[in-house]
Amino acid sequence: MSGNGTIFITEETIEGEADGPLAGKSVAVKDNISTEGIRTTCGSAMLEEYVPPYDATVVTKLKGAGATIVGKANMDEFGMGTTTETSAFGATENPVAEGRVPGGSSGGSAAAVAAGDADLALGTDTGGSIRCPAAFCGVVGIKPTYGLVSRYGLVAYANSLEQIGPIAHSVEEAAELLDVIAGPDEHDATTREEGADANYANATDGDVDGLDIGVPTELVEGADEGVVEQFWAALDDLESQGATVHEVSLPSVEHAVEAYYVIAMSEASSNLARYDGVRYGHSGGYDGNWNEVFSEAREEAFGDEVKRRILLGTYALSAGYHDKYYKKAQDARAWVKQDFDSAFEDVDVLASPTMPTPPFELGESLDDPLQMYLADANTVPVNLANLPAISVPAGETDGLPVGVQFIGPKFGEKQVIRTGSALE
Amino acid sequence: MSDTSPGPDEVRHVARLARVAISEEEAEQFAGQFADILGYFETLDEVPEVERDTDLVNVMREDEIRDSLEQEDALANAPESEDGYFKGPNVS
DSSP: OOOOOSSSOOOOOBOSOOOOTTOOOOEETTTBOOOBBBBBOOGGGGGGOOSSSSSSHEEEHHHTTOEEEEEEEOOGGGGGSSSOOOOTTOOBBOOTTTTOOOSSSSSHHHHHHHHOSSSSSEESSSSSTTHHHHHHHEEEEEOOOSSSOOTBBBBBTTTTTTTTEEEESSSSHHHHHHHHHBSOTTTTOOOOOGGOOOOOOGGOOOOTTOEEEEGGGGGGTTSOOOHOOOOEEEEEHHHHHTEEEEEEGGGGGHHHHHHHHHHHHHHHHHHHGGOSSSSSSTTTTOOOOHHHHHHHHHHSOOOOOHHHHHHHHHHHTTTTTTTTIIIIIHHHHHHHHHHHHTTTTOOOHHHHHHHHSSSOOTSTTTTHHHHHHHHHTHHHHHTTOOOOEEEEEEEEETTEEEEEEESSSSHHHSHHHHHHHHOO | SSSSOOOHHHHHHHHHTTTOOOHHHHHHHHHHHHHHHHHHHHGGGOOOOOOOOOOOOOOOOOOOOOOOHHHHHTTTTOOOEEEEEEEEOOOO
């Protein structure tokens, strides 16, 4: 525990093994990333006592780079949330906005950096879970292209959408951490060669002269006035440095939130079927029929948001509804990908506010799940299309942090990092 | 609101399929929330038919023996084990 609610679920120091590029740096690791011998809870009572017998690939790489891991950061249970209030271990408060949420689901990771409890942090982003807390806490977060960073050892929520990525104070520090964790991994067949020997830190030269930036009107229209003001001020800054800004249209993104939630919940209902309380996890100690024991243990150990998503996912995949929800969501996903592909024929990067609003007050959104889902409108299209994106701070509105998001083409990390660095 | 959203009975049925026990209160609460959420999901009907790219490729590796977890490590997180096996409840 630190001053701002629960930032870490477990505080434990794991020293790096070598004198590498991250020597002397402290890193907070989101608690859904496996650490050998250190419990990894996913913010859930289900895994309260779970101690992984192996390290995630990204943790092996952190140790090899000489980083010191300082704790396992708080998160929405199994990554399901936009506020870091659904953790079984209590909510995290935003260190830079008293009484407000840090964003989610990697809220503990972003708060650890913002509060100065760690130099750097790892989060995971399934529908915006790195970018949202980065924007709400006034720090930098990168969601890498799907396949750039190994997911081996990441406790799965929605495999086809999620990526591990860095959170830091500056674009350069985030890029340095990405350099360490990117690259192919024989333990994860979805990784690609593109991240091998990456040097993203080199791209933080702030050179945006001649850069074409597209602004999807659909991602600006619904945002708060104060957020939109800061967003345009950031783009004016880039124009003054030689970039060109023009509006583009991505009609498909109007359906991205529905598609994202149908796909994520469907994958979650399948992934979370593994928690039966027999091989690991909360068992409840019940006796009797397998199905009843299994159901009781899951009733006890899963929170409301997790149950809601398992049930909705089960429903969306059930006979009679599969075509209505899941198949349609896959169509929408393909449409989003095509829309982005055609936009990138004309522009180098796309820009939008990261979140349509400043950070919510603690407790504000918990009773209305649909309203919380709608807050993810600007971040989820990126995950559906498997693209890279960065959130960088863009000033404040009423004293609350605002983030701007830059989206790049597949494996276009250097473009988004370069653009982000021009705002610092 | 959705025309086809599940009522409390159907929510309980889905919960049984998903092996998550829920209380009466939860069944009522979820039924109300699901009506809103599924109603929103139904706007997917406006999505046009899209020709999907088939950029999926199989990734194969040599089928060779690798080290795996020691039995002791694999059992370390199990609430109950016996003679090197996981011990579960009755299957009936």
